[in-house]
Every structure is written in C-alpha cells, then in structure tokens.
Amino acid sequence: MKARAQALLWLAQRVSAAVLALCVVVHLATMIYAVRGGLSAAEILGRTHGNYGWFAFYTLFVFAVAVHAPIGLRTVVAETFGWRGSALDALTLLVGIALALAGMRAVLGVFS
Amino acid sequence: MASLKVTVWRSAGAGGYQAYEVPRLEAQTVLDVVTYIQRVIDPSLSYRFACRVGVCGSCAMNVNGKARWTCRTHVEKVTADGKLQIAPLSNLPVIKDLVTNMEQFFDKWAKARGRFSGARTRDDDFARVMPDSPQRRNVDAGIECIGCGACYSACDVVQWNPDYLGPAALNRAWTLHNDVRDTMHAERLAAVAGDAGCHACHTHTSCSERCPKQISPTIGIAGLKRAAAAAALDGEI
Incomplete structure (x- = not known):
C-alpha cells in the first residue's frame, strides 16, 4: 500500500475515533436514561421502530466502527505477528465489511 | 574504599x-x-x-x-x-x-530525506527567517539532535516493526519540513508517511522521555502525521 493510502487510513481512523467518542457517549447516556424508568425491551423497540433519527444515528455508529476497528486491527496484526502486505489489507477490508453488515443487520432489526 | x-x-x-x-x-x-x-x-x-x-x-x-x-x-x-x-x-x-552497529539507524535518516535541499545559490541574498515564526520555533525545538540513538533504543515501535524509521530520523524530517528554504517538502512527506513512518508512532513518548537533549520527537512526529495527512488529502503525496 502506498504512503498516501496509509496516511489516509490514519486520517480515517482519527476521524472515525472522533465520531465514535460522540456516539458512545450518546449511546450510553440513552441506555442509562432508558432503563432508569424500567422500560422493557418491547417498549424500547416501540420507540425505535420507524424512528429515522435513531436509524441515522446508529448507522453512523456502525460505519464509524466498521472504519475504525479494522484499521486498528491491521496495525495490531502487523506489529504482533509481522504480517504485512496486500493479504493483510484484504483481511482489513473483509473485517470492515463484516462489521458493517453485522452492525446494519442489528440497526435494521430495531428500526423495522 | x-x-x-x-x-x-x-x-x-x-x-x-x-x-x-x-x-x-x-x-x-x-x-x-x-x-x-x-x-x-x-x-x-x-x-x-x-x-x-x-x-x-x-x-x-x-x-x-x-x-x-x-x-x-x-x-x-x-x-x-x-x-x-x-x-x-x-x-x-x-x-x-x-x-x-548504527548503520540502519543512519540509513533511516537518509530514507526519511534527512538532507537539506535548497533552491538558492551563492549569488542569491540570504534567506530571511524570522526567529519567532512558528516554523523557526519548530526547528529550534528539534534541531539539537546529535544522533546518539537513545530515542531509537527506547522506541517500542522500532522493536515491533524493524522498518519503522524511528524517532530521530522523523525528528530530522520534521525540522527540515519546517525549514522554509527547503524545496523537498512533498517528497519528504511521502517518504515519512505511512506504516513504516510517522503514522506508525503510538505516541508512547519513550523517545521524548529518554532524549538527553530534552527534544520531543513525539511532537515532531505528530506534526508530520498532520502534515502528511493534509498532503494526502490535497494529492501532494
């Protein structure tokens, strides 16, 4: 991978980290707020079904994870096992796609 | 005794x-x-x-x-x-x-384009660099490196990735990046960006902790990360 692409990966990880910092805070605060009043799972799902605001928020959350985690994993694998090159880049991409698909499946599950 | x-x-x-x-x-x-x-x-x-x-x-x-x-x-x-x-x-x-054997240590200075490249000749006037300009201050902060290798020895990332350029070479690149007379900025950023360059630094700050000259290569490396990312976005590298 060329230096430019590597520099952009670094930037993508920093930007996604900033997004995640916000998303995690909102997610945790909402969870704590929601369960304080004793809301059941069904009641929570009732509020998320068809709510485009939460759909957009969690879609952003999922894509930030799908960008952030594989780039970090790529570095961990390279530094721990000395595995570098195009095969590692392909694995990084696959992990990102898998996280995005799994995450969006969950988002659609609480939206629809 | x-x-x-x-x-x-x-x-x-x-x-x-x-x-x-x-x-x-x-x-x-x-x-x-x-x-x-x-x-x-x-x-x-x-x-x-x-x-x-x-x-x-x-x-x-x-x-x-x-x-x-x-x-x-x-x-x-x-x-x-x-x-x-x-x-x-x-x-x-x-x-x-x-x-x-310090060979790889100094080879990495060369890989990081740790060499000044100017455009002026002896017939030109002196370049005027204001001592209080941000670039000159950045140069001042890192220029006293004498290449002892203490930072390189203390660096975890060098241990994990033998290709990593290391704190001293990157510090040198950072001082040259801030040299307003230098003409090789884009080429140097391309040389120091990426997995074996500044973006591999985990900011453990062991290099800054161990530098006998109290230089902070960590600060220079962070500057290179930002400069290289900006250059990548602009298509300069």
Whole structure:
C-alpha cells in the first residue's frame, strides 16, 4: 500500500475515533436514561421502530466502527505477528465489511 | 574504599552479563566505570566514546535498563543499591560487547530525506527567517539532535516493526519540513508517511522521555502525521 493510502487510513481512523467518542457517549447516556424508568425491551423497540433519527444515528455508529476497528486491527496484526502486505489489507477490508453488515443487520432489526 | 557492583554485557558466544567490582569515586560517571573496567580489569571490553562531554553522542548505552549518554550520567543518579547494569543500546545489532552497529539507524535518516535541499545559490541574498515564526520555533525545538540513538533504543515501535524509521530520523524530517528554504517538502512527506513512518508512532513518548537533549520527537512526529495527512488529502503525496 502506498504512503498516501496509509496516511489516509490514519486520517480515517482519527476521524472515525472522533465520531465514535460522540456516539458512545450518546449511546450510553440513552441506555442509562432508558432503563432508569424500567422500560422493557418491547417498549424500547416501540420507540425505535420507524424512528429515522435513531436509524441515522446508529448507522453512523456502525460505519464509524466498521472504519475504525479494522484499521486498528491491521496495525495490531502487523506489529504482533509481522504480517504485512496486500493479504493483510484484504483481511482489513473483509473485517470492515463484516462489521458493517453485522452492525446494519442489528440497526435494521430495531428500526423495522 | 567503597565499590560498585557492575554487570556488563559481553557478547562472546551467545552473550551474557559479566560481573565486575569497580572502585566508587566521587563525581564518577558511568563512562568512567566502563573505562576503568577496560583499562584496569579487562582490556578486551569494547565500547565507544569520543568527546566525554555530551557533544558527540557516541557513548549511549543502556544503563540499568534505560538508554543514556554514559559520559553525562553520574553514577550516583542511577545506581540502585550500589549496582549498575550496563548493556548496548536496544534495537540495534551488537557488534561486540557495548558497541552497536548504527548503520540502519543512519540509513533511516537518509530514507526519511534527512538532507537539506535548497533552491538558492551563492549569488542569491540570504534567506530571511524570522526567529519567532512558528516554523523557526519548530526547528529550534528539534534541531539539537546529535544522533546518539537513545530515542531509537527506547522506541517500542522500532522493536515491533524493524522498518519503522524511528524517532530521530522523523525528528530530522520534521525540522527540515519546517525549514522554509527547503524545496523537498512533498517528497519528504511521502517518504515519512505511512506504516513504516510517522503514522506508525503510538505516541508512547519513550523517545521524548529518554532524549538527553530534552527534544520531543513525539511532537515532531505528530506534526508530520498532520502534515502528511493534509498532503494526502490535497494529492501532494
């Protein structure tokens, strides 16, 4: 991978980290707020079904994870096992796609 | 007379520590200790030094596990219970005993384009660089590096990725990046960006902690990360 692409990966990880910092805070605060009043799972799902605001928020959350985690994993694998090159880049991409698909499946599950 | 218990790395065979007992003297430096061992106890001990006053940077070694200039390290500041352990710098091949091969260290300065490249000739007027300009301040903060290798020895990322350029080479690149007379900025950023360059730094700050000149390569590397990312976005690299 060329230096430019590597520099952009670094930037993508920093930007996604900033997004995640916000998303995690909102997610945790909402969870704590929601369960304080004793809301059941069904009641929570009732509020998320068809709510485009939460759909957009969690879609952003999922894509930030799908960008952030594989780039970090790529570095961990390279530094721990000395595995570098195009095969590692392909694995990084696959992990990102898998996280995005799994995450969006969950988002659609609480939206629809 | 009080004495010091000193263990020194000897690289005969697979290598190992050898114990020596050295007289404890007033205002004694670690380099004094190593010199005493070689001149009085065991002349086969190899080590490297030149100036003895913290100018040349050739006497850096691991003293009780930390990279230091031995000439500027007083024994009283580093001895734990009157014991000293002296080893060659880490992350570099050992030639013999306390002498490391610095070839890869300096090759990486060249890879990081650690060379000034200007456009002016002797017929041009002097370049005017304001001392209080942000670029000049950045240069001032990093320019005093004398290439001793203490930061390189302390760097975890070099240990994990032998191709990593290391703090000293990147610090050099950062000072040149801030040199307004230099004409090779984009080429240098391309050379120092990425997995074996500035973006590999984990900001452990071991290099800044260990630099005997109190330089912070970490700050320079962070600057290079931002500059290289901006250049990548602009299509300059």
